[in-house]
Amino acid sequence: MLWKKVIRDLNNNKGSYAACITIIAIGLMVFISLSMVIDNLNLSQDSYYRNQNFADGFAQIKAIPREEIDDLKNIKGINKIQGRLVKDVRVLSSAGKENVYLRLISIDPEEKNPVNGVRLEKGAQLNKNKLNIWLDNKFYSANNLELNNKIQVIIDGKERSLRTAGVGRSPEFIYALRTSSELYPSPETFGIAYIPSDVMEKLFSIKTVNDIVFTLDPGTSFSEIKNRIKPELKPYGLKKLYPRKDQTSHMLLSQELKGLKSMAQTMPVLFLAVAGMILYIMLKRMVEQQRGQIGILKAFGYTNREILFHYMSYALFTGTAGGITGGLLGIAMSYPFTEMYQTYFNMPGLNSNFSPEYLFTSILLSLSFSVFAGYMGCRKILAMQPAEAMSPPAPPSAGKTVIERIPVFWNMLTVQGIMAIRNIFRNKGRSIFILLGIMFTFSILGTTWSFKNIMDKVVFDQYEKIETYDVKVSLTNPRDRNDITRELKNFPGVDRVETMTEIPAALKNKWLKKEVTILGLPENSRLYNIMDKNYNKIKPPGEGILLSERLANLLNAKPGTKLNMNSVMQKRPDIEKKVVVVGVIPQYMGINAYMEDEELQNLIDQGEIATSAMLKINQKNITAFKKEYNRADNVSGISERSASLEESKKLMGSFAGMIGALALIGIITGFAIIYNSSVITLSERSHELASMMVLGMTPSEVLSVITFEQWFTGIFGMIAGIPLTKILLVGMAQTMSNDVYTLPSDMTGLSILIAFGATTVSIWIAQQAASRKIKKLSLVEALNSRE
Amino acid sequence: MKTIIQAKNLKKIYQMGEVDVYALRGVDFNIQEGELIVILGPSGSGKSTLLNIIGGMDKASEGELFYLDTPLHSANSKQLTLYRRHDVGFVFQFYNLIPNLTAYENVNLSAQISENPFPVKDVLEKVGLSDRAEHFPAQLSGGQQQRVALARALAKNPRILLCDEPTGALDTQAGTQVLRLFKDFCTTYNKTIIIITHNAAISQIADRVFYLKDGILSSIQENETPLSPEKVTW
Numbered sequence A: 001m002l003w004k005k006v007i008r009d010l011n012n013n014k015g016s017y018a019a020c021i022t023i024i025a026i027g028l029m030v031f032i033s034l035s036m037v038i039d040n041l042n043l044s045q046d047s048y049y050r051n052q053n054f055a056d057g058f059a060q061i062k063a064i065p066r067e068e069i070d071d072l073k074n075i076k077g078i079n080k081i082q083g084r085l086v087k088d089v090r091v092l093s094s095a096g097k098e099n100v101y102l103r104l105i106s107i108d109p110e111e112k113n114p115v116n117g118v119r120l121e122k123g124a125q126l127n128k129n130k131l132n133i134w135l136d137n138k139f140y141s142a143n144n145l146e147l148n149n150k151i152q153v154i155i156d157g158k159e160r161s162l163r164t165a166g167v168g169r170s171p172e173f174i175y176a177l178r179t180s181s182e183l184y185p186s187p188e189t190f191g192i193a194y195i196p197s198d199v200m201e202k203l204f205s206i207k208t209v210n211d212i213v214f215t216l217d218p219g220t221s222f223s224e225i226k227n228r229i230k231p232e233l234k235p236y237g238l239k240k241l242y243p244r245k246d247q248t249s250h251m252l253l254s255q256e257l258k259g260l261k262s263m264a265q266t267m268p269v270l271f272l273a274v275a276g277m278i279l280y281i282m283l284k285r286m287v288e289q290q291r292g293q294i295g296i297l298k299a300f301g302y303t304n305r306e307i308l309f310h311y312m313s314y315a316l317f318t319g320t321a322g323g324i325t326g327g328l329l330g331i332a333m334s335y336p337f338t339e340m341y342q343t344y345f346n347m348p349g350l351n352s353n354f355s356p357e358y359l360f361t362s363i364l365l366s367l368s369f370s371v372f373a374g375y376m377g378c379r380k381i382l383a384m385q386p387a388e389a390m391s392p393p394a395p396p397s398a399g400k401t402v403i404e405r406i407p408v409f410w411n412m413l414t415v416q417g418i419m420a421i422r423n424i425f426r427n428k429g430r431s432i433f434i435l436l437g438i439m440f441t442f443s444i445l446g447t448t449w450s451f452k453n454i455m456d457k458v459v460f461d462q463y464e465k466i467e468t469y470d471v472k473v474s475l476t477n478p479r480d481r482n483d484i485t486r487e488l489k490n491f492p493g494v495d496r497v498e499t500m501t502e503i504p505a506a507l508k509n510k511w512l513k514k515e516v517t518i519l520g521l522p523e524n525s526r527l528y529n530i531m532d533k534n535y536n537k538i539k540p541p542g543e544g545i546l547l548s549e550r551l552a553n554l555l556n557a558k559p560g561t562k563l564n565m566n567s568v569m570q571k572r573p574d575i576e577k578k579v580v581v582v583g584v585i586p587q588y589m590g591i592n593a594y595m596e597d598e599e600l601q602n603l604i605d606q607g608e609i610a611t612s613a614m615l616k617i618n619q620k621n622i623t624a625f626k627k628e629y630n631r632a633d634n635v636s637g638i639s640e641r642s643a644s645l646e647e648s649k650k651l652m653g654s655f656a657g658m659i660g661a662l663a664l665i666g667i668i669t670g671f672a673i674i675y676n677s678s679v680i681t682l683s684e685r686s687h688e689l690a691s692m693m694v695l696g697m698t699p700s701e702v703l704s705v706i707t708f709e710q711w712f713t714g715i716f717g718m719i720a721g722i723p724l725t726k727i728l729l730v731g732m733a734q735t736m737s738n739d740v741y742t743l744p745s746d747m748t749g750l751s752i753l754i755a756f757g758a759t760t761v762s763i764w765i766a767q768q769a770a771s772r773k774i775k776k777l778s779l780v781e782a783l784n785s786r787e
Numbered sequence B: 001m002k003t004i005i006q007a008k009n010l011k012k013i014y015q016m017g018e019v020d021v022y023a024l025r026g027v028d029f030n031i032q033e034g035e036l037i038v039i040l041g042p043s044g045s046g047k048s049t050l051l052n053i054i055g056g057m058d059k060a061s062e063g064e065l066f067y068l069d070t071p072l073h074s075a076n077s078k079q080l081t082l083y084r085r086h087d088v089g090f091v092f093q094f095y096n097l098i099p100n101l102t103a104y105e106n107v108n109l110s111a112q113i114s115e116n117p118f119p120v121k122d123v124l125e126k127v128g129l130s131d132r133a134e135h136f137p138a139q140l141s142g143g144q145q146q147r148v149a150l151a152r153a154l155a156k157n158p159r160i161l162l163c164d165e166p167t168g169a170l171d172t173q174a175g176t177q178v179l180r181l182f183k184d185f186c187t188t189y190n191k192t193i194i195i196i197t198h199n200a201a202i203s204q205i206a207d208r209v210f211y212l213k214d215g216i217l218s219s220i221q222e223n224e225t226p227l228s229p230e231k232v233t234w
Helices: A002-012 A014-051 A066-072 A137-142 A197-204 A222-236 A248-289 A291-300 A304-344 A356-378 A386-390 A407-412 A415-426 A428-466 A481-489 A549-554 A597-604 A619-629 A641-684 A686-694 A699-736 A749-776 A779-784 B047-054 B077-087 B103-111 B120-126 B142-155 B172-189 B200-205
Strands: A057-065 A078-084 A086-092 A100-107 A119-123 A132-136 A150-155 A158-169 A190-196 A208-216 A238-243 A471-480 A494-509 A512-521 A545-548 A562-567 A577-585 A592-596 A609-617 A635-640 B003-016 B019-032 B036-040 B062-067 B088-091 B160-164 B192-197 B208-213 B216-222
Touching (some): A002 A304, A014 A248, A014 A304, A014 A641, A057 A066, A066 A208, A078 A100, A086 A208, A100 A150, A100 A197, A132 A137, A137 A190, A190 A197, A208 A222, A222 A238, A248 A291, A248 A356, A248 A699, A291 A386, A415 A428, A415 A699, A415 B103, A428 A641, A428 A699, A471 A481, A481 A494, A481 A609, A494 A597, A512 A549, A512 A597, A545 A549, A549 A577, A592 A597, A635 A641, A641 A686, A641 A699, A641 A749, A686 A779, A686 B077, A699 A749, A779 B047, B003 B047, B019 B047, B019 B062, B019 B192, B019 B216, B047 B160, B047 B192, B077 B088, B103 B120, B142 B172, B160 B172, B172 B192, B172 B200, B192 B200
Parallel strands (some): A132 A158, A512 A592, A545 A577, B036 B208, B088 B160, B160 B192
Antiparallel strands (some): A057 A238, A086 A150, A132 A190, A150 A158, A471 A609, A471 A635, A494 A562, A494 A609, A545 A592, A562 A577, B003 B062, B208 B216
């Protein structure tokens, strides 16, 4: 019989239970979908790394004979080592697209279980003597290619034709970026091509390799090997030696997994806690209201356990419904999420599957939260004796609140205001819940919007404020800067040419070391601006070095710190130079150090060189310019700033959906919290409110008692939400920043304003729902019952 | 004397599932301004229904009800709210005070929405609770709470005061005090008071007594000389 009561009670309060179930479901949906994506990514990554023998260490060298690599195999701790020739070449695209590049990587088609082995997806084995390649699958499909298609590339100024023999992928390029200044892969314009070693050597007329990958014996660490291999490679111009954890693709995938994990762990706890609080308050209230009924049941002889189970069944129902809904939604969401990751992370077997385990986990999690909250709300039943339960509860404690001691404020209030303030102080637990709920809503909205601003800042600052050239020409090898300037300046439409020197270097502060690119910029550069936090232009220092904030943190350096520097591009790479840090500047894309060009040239002592040139050029002439220089053998790339900006804008557009979804979650949560608190207040104080209506107050005047209470708490909640938003942003910036991009944790005025606006709207909507309930309030019924 | 309330063939039917329950089966009466009316009847006779309809808290299913010239039977909820706001005062058996407002604030709650209220302090003094003005309902006895409820109803300076078992929860002494206040209000300010009760003794103070039975006004008895509340034997 009691089941009927449960069903009817649930039906009478369907709005409140639905809101509670929604919050649980949202939290679990986030948890389950993220957990499943994490699992899918991890599973796919592990088997991919294992099957393709992904390298533990990487080295880039100027040139080392292939035979020398065989000797390196004898180093203790190295399991397998391979030398490769790696070169970026430009593709002559039939679609007329410019700036399409392929990274050619030499492989030995006969090698068994090679390091970073290519997983052939379709096509045939490579013929070691022919101009044939395996193309990476993303490039292949993004450019609508087919097997046996010929790809025209420029090698040393000459056009070459490479036949596509197969399509494959390697764990080295799960997240394939051409340069470290890029944020995301662009398979239409950059791909990987695997080519037989002998063929590649002939193509480039080189007998050496410039890249080494190796795996380690089980139980050996990279740092042990580093000291053994480094002296062996140094004579061949070692540019970089780094472990798997610093490999760009691996690093970005790990970073993403880390971010997902922290989100999967925190978000659901917040949501379940909110839902638990709502449930606790609802059930506590119900037990108080049904005190008489409990007394009667006890008088009939129902045991405490039976009655407790009856009231717990509301929590069980909510928990089960929330768990099932959240679990199913989470599993459903994991499909598009995983698919989204497929577009960024190129891994085989990255799929989602229906998971009964996760559905079960979801229900279990939801039930444990709900049952705990429910028990806390119902446990009073156990203590009550039947006679006590049947008699009315002791009158609420009366007395004045602290705030009444501020007469100036108190005298300003209407009677409704007085009622509201006293209620806030008398129901401290509930007021704190509303306060926390609104803080939570505000912070979700504030963080979401700030994050959008942050992403805009990261991208637009780079391409609108810092880099202001029209076109940048990167050179394959450093050239005399005067020659470059002279040549480019003569091209029609070119207004200004500035050369730049980009030097890979290791910067050291005591035991802290970081490999970065130092940019040497002209003193009065107008095409590349270095700026401080307030967008004031800073001249590149004539003496000393400027560090980006993240680099300064990594090196624990501040103005005045003396750093040791050495670069493979120095005339004497073995000699360490000293540079003094003169300033720290914000930089969101990449991590660099900056110097005045002359000063940098003096340090490396290679004469007046340049590695790239920035141009101000008439838009009309850009196409002709590219046509002219795209095929030049000393040009490695031509990038157009407007195209980079456009690409980035497209990416930002794809974030809009995610930001919208998060904002909606925030609004729903705010709505659910306020709606439930209104409904609880209404049921608790129907007597009071009905009395006011009998006195002749309009529904809106009566509602104002509840709304005053909510706005009063809400304003403090929103104000308290500001620091919480900042904390969340700082946490997010810390977990998400890496060497590719550094996220600032700025909270803009607009995002606060939007959070205020959206929170206010969600409170207002919930109050309108409550107002309908007030209009329906039966005066006769409310007043005929005893309080 | 002016007719303040006029009821013609007033019916109230509650639909309980498929069954129609008649709470009022056709009631006709006139009430004059300044009269003290007691409606007597057993449980289920329709007293509370009638009071609720007169007070604008509920609407009749059939028939007509006028307050002065205003047809209450066809009024919408907004008009009924205004009617309750300016013209009617209520006193309930269980007081229905707002627990977290003091006595003064409870009375002020009603006074502040009225067009022509009595000063709150005066009303509290009149009901003998000046010294309890800053007390919360939980700090007052039943009789005192009922007097606050009465003060709250009077403070609005309504033309009609409706009372539902106003002495039902009070002892004799407190009950007498409350009745005295009704009587004074009626005579001093020429206000109309309608009291519904089980308690036949109270009818002795009324100008007229309406007997209600099974939803029908079975008889109306006029008291030539109403008793003073102090003389009522409970």
